[in-house]
Amino acid sequence: MKSLFALIVLAALLGAVSSAQAAGPSVPLDSVAIDVNNEASLQRGAHLFVNYCMGCHSAQFMRYNRVGRDLGLTENQVIRNMVFTTDEDGELVSSGSLMTNAMTRAYGNEAFGKAPPDLTLVARVRGTDWLYTFLRSFYRDESRPLGVNNVVFENVGMPHPLWELQGWQEKRKDADGTVHLDLLRAGTMSAPEYDRAIRDLVTFLSYLAEPIQADRQRIGIIVMLFLLVFLVLAYLLKKEYWKDVH
Numbered sequence: 001m002k003s004l005f006a007l008i009v010l011a012a013l014l015g016a017v018s019s020a021q022a023a024g025p026s027v028p029l030d031s032v033a034i035d036v037n038n039e040a041s042l043q044r045g046a047h048l049f050v051n052y053c054m055g056c057h058s059a060q061f062m063r064y065n066r067v068g069r070d071l072g073l074t075e076n077q078v079i080r081n082m083v084f085t086t087d088e089d090g091e092l093v094s095s096g097s098l099m100t101n102a103m104t105r106a107y108g109n110e111a112f113g114k115a116p117p118d119l120t121l122v123a124r125v126r127g128t129d130w131l132y133t134f135l136r137s138f139y140r141d142e143s144r145p146l147g148v149n150n151v152v153f154e155n156v157g158m159p160h161p162l163w164e165l166q167g168w169q170e171k172r173k174d175a176d177g178t179v180h181l182d183l184l185r186a187g188t189m190s191a192p193e194y195d196r197a198i199r200d201l202v203t204f205l206s207y208l209a210e211p212i213q214a215d216r217q218r219i220g221i222i223v224m225l226f227l228l229v230f231l232v233l234a235y236l237l238k239k240e241y242w243k244d245v246h
């Protein structure tokens with residue numbers, strides 16, 4: 001009975017492992033070191049996000065002024081640089097609004113085959129390495145409706161939003177099946193500049209998915225220091241209490 005149970009658990013575990021692998025991308029992911037304490041990087045990322053992504057994607061669980069506060073921007077800077085959405089009367093929405101946009105699901109489904117998902121939590125769902133590799137892996141593919149494909153997300157419905165910056169890439173396969181992306185036409189940024197821009201964008205997406213993470217890390221360090229000091233005090237107290245007991 002016991003061994004049967006063990007067998008079932010083992011089979012379930014193996015199943016979980018193999019399905020996790022099956023869902024993974026077909027190319028190795030590039031890893032990215034992000035720093036959510038880097039305010040300048042977060043600001044650059046936010047700038048890219050509102051200018052290049054929010055036409056299609058929302059971040060509907062976040063408010064503009066919360067981003068402004070966390071990223072060290074004044075109310076005016078937030079209104080001027082981040083808020084482009086208007087309400088029914090054509091007025092800019094207030095800085096306290098949620099970061100939504102005007103694209104309906106029905107329109108998104110019709111235009112792209114799949115409505116652009118909300119991106120507030122995408123960094124937690126996909127991970128930062130996945131996002132970093134995905135946003136650098138678009139390539140020309142005439143067989144796709146929009147003429148563009150992605151090696152990390154095969155047959156993605158999203159056009160390359162940053163083609164002006166990155167330029168266009170072409171996919172090449174080695175004899176051993178390794179996938180390479182060669183630059184076909186240069187964009188306004190060099191490859192290292194584009195990588196840096198995407199790192200900023202991914203840093204912002206990571207912040208968006210967990211705005212409290214910088215505070216959490218800081219508080220964690222303070223708590224560890226407190227416990228260390230407390231350990232010393234507790235040890236001295238213990239020595240004091242036990243000094244006459246043999």
Ligand code: HEC
Pocket residue numbers: 048049052053054055056057108112114115116117119122125126131134135155156157158159161162201
């Ligand atoms: C022209 C519209 C459009 C723009 C602009 C756009 N996207 Fe998308 N995006 C889409 C669509 C449509 C999908 C859904 C694709 C699918 O599932 O096939 C998508 C999917 C994604 C996904 C995958 C989500 C998931 O987990 O499945 C990510 C990540 C993403 N977009 C990030 C971005 C970022 C970052 C930007 C800005 C640099 C951006 N997008 C700009 C249309 C757009």
